[in-house]
Amino acid sequence: MLRFLLSLVFAGGLASAASAQPKDRPLTKIAFGSCADQNKPCPIWKTIADAKPELLLLLGDTMYADIEDGKLKAASPEKIVRSYAELAKLEDWKALRAQTPMLGTWDDHDYGHNDAGGEWEHKVAAQKAFHDFFETPADSPRRTQKGVYHADIFGPEGKRVQVILLDGRYFRSLLKRADKPLPGTRIVPYIPITDDGATMLGDEQWKWLEAELKKPAEVRLICSGIQVVNDDHPFEKWGNLPKERRKLLDLIKSTGANGVVLLSGDRHLGEISLDSKSVGYPLFDITASGFNQASANYRDPEANKYRVSSLPYGNHFGMVTIDWAADPVVSLQLRHENGEIAIQSKVKLSQLRAKPGEKEPAKPAVGLPEGxxxxxxxxxxxxxxxxxxxxxxxxxxxxxxxxxxxxxxxxxxxxxxxxxxxxxxxxxxxxxxxxxxxxxxxxxxxxxxxxxxxxxxxxxxxxxxxxxxxxxx
Ligand SMILES: [Fe+2]
The missing domain is CATH 2.40.50.140 (Nucleic acid-binding proteins)
Structure with missing residues (x-):
């Protein structure tokens, strides 16, 4: 009986034990996404519930604490708590939460301040509000660690899905902007910081991540509030700290972590980016943003040389499905507000593997006669x-x-x-x-x-x- 109860315990917060995903069952359907203003209608909560994912990953901006009278304003600790409460009382949210195990990290708006990093004065209070909302057990070490990063592994050997949720806020160095806007716009772009010591994750979280990536798993979903692969637009992205971006890609490669897919949010648009060179196998970054914050009308896609497909309009959420057949297939999807699949990339899990010792491709056998x-x-x-x-x-x-x-x-x-x-x-x-x-x-x-x-x-x-x-x- 104790073992049965323990199998229902969802490490890190969850709606209730009854809705927890048993850890010994392979995951086949994992929903994810970001950006939901709790004071605007959000029919997508019901759509996600209807899709019956076994797990929902919240990539940040799960609520907006730093909006007041329609304008951005740094939140007080009370405003952060109140904003979570506003989300928690929504009927569709309550129904979703009652039936769906959830794990989350945060981005800037639920952290309490637009584009904020390690300098944010209310980050300790924000972390407490985060754990109260996700019902992290009172004695969990996650409550006393600095930052909300977290990882867990689901499924039996051979069908394990590791979920890694990064905290790109708590430790992040102060970003730098250019001294003037981009021509013809009011956008003052962030500029790359290459100073030694400038960090995205901080030393402790980097050590933790390395240890996590060395754990055995077949699929690894690395969740980041902001985009990793897209390095071209002028807003927040891992590319603002290019050495840290490179460190992440190199760490995936050096630890031999196969099966990595990046999930990201923040940009109020959907897209799938692909870096085919950095880690020894195709590295997808699928961005789902937002639940109710995407533009209703078509907008020109942002610069992104890594983009393979885009959803530049309409609210949406992401779904990773895994067919655990003999040669498993991972499908990366963005779904419309009505649940229809808008775009998807399918990849065989066997392709998300670095080939040991094969640093460069074999010379192509072109032009040879048959046989x-x-x-x-x-x-x-x-x-x-x-x-x-x-x-x-x-x-x-x-x-x-x-x-x-x-x-x-x-x-x-x-x-x-x-x-x-x-x-x-x-x-x-x-x-x-x-x-x-x-x-x-x-x-x-x-x-x-x-x-x-x-x-x-x-x-x-x-x-x-x-x-x-x-x-x-
Ligand atoms: Fe954001």
């Missing part, structure tokens, strides 16, 4: 297979009564393929001059794959099996 393999393809075959392989001889040597011809300059490279020409294969004398006839040339070799020191190679025993097909350009 002729590039070294990378030949190395995927097995001992005893009959193959024809073609490559430019990058290196090699005369070794006793044999000639070694290598496809890579470094024969120790995992990508190297070696052809061994034995003396008995050669009618003439096998010497340095013979080797020189192959050096730098493209050769095509036919033979049976054998192994030498656990590496596949071809031993040529008949000179008819090796030919020079073209001079190296």
């Amino acid at each position: 002729v393999l590039a070294p990378a393809e030949a190395l995927k075959k097995k001992e005893g297979d009959d193959v024809t392989v073609q490559f430019a001889v990058e290196a090699g040597r005369l070794a006793g009564k044999r000639i070694l011809l290598n496809s890579e300059k470094d024969f120790k490279s995992e990508k190297n393929f070696t052809v061994v020409v034995n003396e008995k294969a050669w009618t003439g004398k096998l010497d340095k001059a013979t080797f020189d006839t192959f050096k730098g040339k493209t050769i095509r070799v036919k033979g049976k794959l054998s192994t030498f020191q656990e590496k596949l190679q071809i031993q040529v025993n008949d000179e008819k099996d090796i030919e020079i097909v073209e001079a190296k350009k």
